[in-house]
Amino acid sequence: MxxxxxxxxxxxxxxxxxxxxxxxxxxxxxxxxxxxxxxxxxxxxxxxxxxxxxxxxxxxxxxxxxxSTGTQVEAEASDMSQGMRYLAAALSTGLATIGCGIAVASAASAATGAISENDKLLGKTLIYVGLSEGIAIYGLVISILILFV
Structure with missing residues (x-):
């Protein structure tokens, strides 16, 4: 190793x-x-x-x-389930962050173009960029739920 x-x-x-x-x-x-x-x-x-x-x-x-005895096997199974919890939490955070990056990349570039044409669209475009950033927050919340609940 x-x-x-x-x-x-x-x-x-x-x-x-x-x-x-x-x-x-x-x-x-x-x-x-x-x-x-x-x-x-x-x-x-x-x-x-x-x-x-x-x-x-x-x-x-x-x-x-x-x-070995049955108790050791059960302890190893518990360790395995603990490891799977960590893996699930890492996957939910990582994949949500990747999705967030893809969403922000397209939304922020479109928002920049829209703001350059019309200054009044700033508030509306910030909502879309904020919604796409919320994907990462949801992934983090799911990770916390997986780990602690």
């Missing part, structure tokens, strides 16, 4: 370093595609390695659970 974590940290550092180099010195278009392709390929290799690693640890855990 520490190997996968170290590998991911190296990939993140390499990606950030490449971005800093590109900002300072500039990179030709052909090199950008090659660098992004290498980054994407290494990401998938690391993810496949992580999945294989975790499948192996899950098999070992299942074998040890078969040998």
């Amino acid at each position: 520490y190997f996968i974590l170290a590998l991911v940290l190296v990939l993140v550092a390499a990606t950030v370093g490449t971005g800093v180099y590109a900002i300072r010195h500039g990179i030709r278009h052909g090199r950008v595609k090659r660098i992004m392709g290498m980054n994407l390929a290494s990401f998938f290799v690391v993810m496949i390695g992580a999945v294989i690693f975790f499948i192996g640890s899950a098999d070992a855990r299942a074998e040890s659970a078969a040998d």
Whole structure:
């Protein structure tokens, strides 16, 4: 597990370093595609390695659970449900934020164009932008409900 974590940290550092180099010195278009392709390929290799690693640890855990008493199995099931709660909360917040970003991107650009043509539309356009930002707030509320209720 520490190997996968170290590998991911190296990939993140390499990606950030490449971005800093590109900002300072500039990179030709052909090199950008090659660098992004290498980054994407290494990401998938690391993810496949992580999945294989975790499948192996899950098999070992299942074998040890078969040998243990029922209370330990119930405790592990409780830990699993706790993890699923965290995963559900993260998904609801993340997907709501992505939806909010998409909605604000289109609503705010349209609002800017409308305000530039007619100043009286400022209040109406703010309502639409505020409604689209409310999507993220609803996702956060759902996450809180998942975690604490």
